[in-house]
Amino acid sequence: MKIWQMTDWQKLYEEKNTPWDRGEASPALIDWLGSHRMPGTILVPGCGPGNDLIALATSGAVRVVGLDIAAGAIAIAADKTRGINGVSLVTGDLFTLNDGSLRWGFDWVFEHTCFCAIEPSRRWDYVRSVAGALRPGGHLLAVFYLEPWDQDEDQNQGPPFRSDLHELDALFGSEFDLLYSAIPTSSFLGREGKELIRLLRRH
């Protein structure tokens, strides 16, 4: 049985049942930032404990906004990012925030284990929300976790929920041009070969 089957995210944070928190930023993101710039403003939906925010904010972004539905995640992220310039945090639902409570028009969205955490039936909503958060021509840098399963696990249960190239092409192709796609050369232990890093540009 998966440890994070429940989707009461706040409860998981209260119980400290957060196996996705590796205490450091996505290795694929760190690699990316070693040879690419991400200037401007960046939204990180489902930022969780904020490890990726630190890497983004200390690599030249003007403003990094971490968004999470769980107040417990935002509290941890606030502790971790205290004193780091340019980071702000918002507790809220990615699917309903596009109502004016957060100013959209971001230059970038960074995705990491948010897409795989949401119900598959809401994936179109995810694409629309992320596209809506970006300015036209803005970029989505995503580290998709495609096969978040150990060998003997039931792939119909989640989160996390699996995905594949065909689904990503179909979903994101409606709103984005695909600029780059590769299996990252660096991953967390156990995620090797199961991730995909993609750069997409909003139409």
Ligand SMILES: C[S@@+](CC[C@H](N)C(=O)[O-])C[C@H]1O[C@@H](n2cnc3c(N)ncnc32)[C@H](O)[C@@H]1O
């Ligand atoms: C698997 S965790 C990953 C957290 C972080 N990205 C990381 O890698 O450590 C998924 C996160 O997405 C958040 N989340 C789930 N649904 C959300 C939604 N609709 N809007 C905003 N955040 C959401 C959860 O609270 C949780 O912190």
